[in-house]
Amino acid sequence: MSNLLECKNLSKHFGPVKALDNISLSVGCGRIVGLLGPNASGKSTFIKICNHLLTPTSGEIRISGFHPGVESKKIVSYLPERNYLNDWMKVSDIISFFSDFYSDFSKEKAYDMLKKLNIHAGDRLKTMSKGTKEKVQLILVMSREAQLYLLDEPIGGVDPAARDYILDTIIGNYSENATVILSTHLISDIEKVLDEVIFLREGQIVLHQTVDEIREETGKSVDSLFREVFKC
Amino acid sequence: MTWDLTADRPIYAQLIEQLELRICSGTYPPGSRLPSVRDLAQEASVNPNTMQRALARLEEDGLLYSHRTSGRFVTEDAELIRKTKNKLAHEQVQEFLQRMKDLGFEYNEILSIITDIAEELIK
Structure with missing residues (x-):
């Protein structure tokens, strides 16, 4: 089976700063991957390159064989780190919008998730709390039938109960044909859900292993290992 | 559960x-x-x-x-389930005995503690 995401010697420099420094990695289908690292380690830069929001300084990246661009965007569902939706819109408007925009969007799935989280489709975004807005964004992203879901800090801003629901949704949406890559600091909350983790430090990959390999070899959770590796 | x-x-x-x-x-x-x-x-x-x-x-x-x-x-296969059950019991008891040993108890002391507690529970 060929890899869904493949990058070779990928670098991104911002002036003298090496946000990504010669990264090579491949991720297969049907995986749930944690992209972990301290602040400014390059997590968001990497995700943005995958989404064609940034272009690499050097190196190559391919998603299902495509360079980031129109074709890759059709199969990538992206949750940015910040809210980009228009505040005046109703949730139902945004759903129609997404449904027009993405051929793989399922309205039914979106409304079903809204109902489960008790969010009213007729409400406008500006009347919602920060946490509820984040839930709406995640619902939109997970309602697509994508091959790659790139979630930048999906659980950072919501309460523990909603966090559980989000993880539950990620597990429930699992498909052998799709891969989820998510970045987060909240490792202990998510490590049971992950197949593999990638540790980034100052733009470089320090470790890329499965969760159970790490536990087997070190006798430690990914969370403890992270604290050890990135000890300040 | x-x-x-x-x-x-x-x-x-x-x-x-x-x-x-x-x-x-x-x-x-x-x-x-x-x-x-x-x-x-x-x-x-x-x-x-x-x-x-x-x-x-x-x-x-x-x-x-x-x-x-x-x-x-x-x-x-009831026999296989019974075997698995015994295996689990074995593991539990081994773990328990190890912890009691760590606490410094001898085998006969451990037995009498178990008997005492079991009797209390039955009452």
């Missing part, structure tokens, strides 16, 4: 133990159909691939068997 998973051991191994426990305790009775991988993974809040691996292992061990289309079932 909740899924108790500790942070320091492979999740896969712990899922095997917890599934064995559920089969032995009758939560999943002999011959019954198991929930789908996805449902089990959601219930235990774990990665579906990890759950799949644990189930495949139990299938190899004969505790589970699968029907091509209708899913996975618990074995009806």
